[in-house]
């Protein structure tokens with residue numbers, strides 16, 4: 639059972655560690671792994687802007703490094719409005735299957751927008767398509 643509130647809280651908390659001196663747009667993400675554990679990531683910007691890393695992909699990299707391969711849900715928390723993962727992050731998340739995506743405003747964590755990843759990235763390129 640996914641604990642939505644705990645997942646969103648984890649995304650909110652890790653947002654505080656965001657390294658975003660250029661955009662000032664701090665983002666936190668948290669993945670609910672198949673075993674019930676939560677792995678977090680925050681955005682990490684760079685003076686060379688295009689190599690900046692989104693919170694969602696940072697969370698995926700951390701989770702994979704810890705041995706996780708299946709995620710049931712993702713929470714994303716940024717500013718005053720809910721934000722959805724960017725296109726690149728949607729594709730990276732899709733690699734690990736379907737999941738529910740909670741996008742919460744930082745000042746209204748209890749009322750996230752809720753999506754299925756397949757709705758955010760329809761007709762996606764995936765493992766089966768690449769074979």
Ligand SMILES: [Zn+2]
Pocket residue numbers: 692693694695723724725726727728
């Ligand atoms: Zn992204």
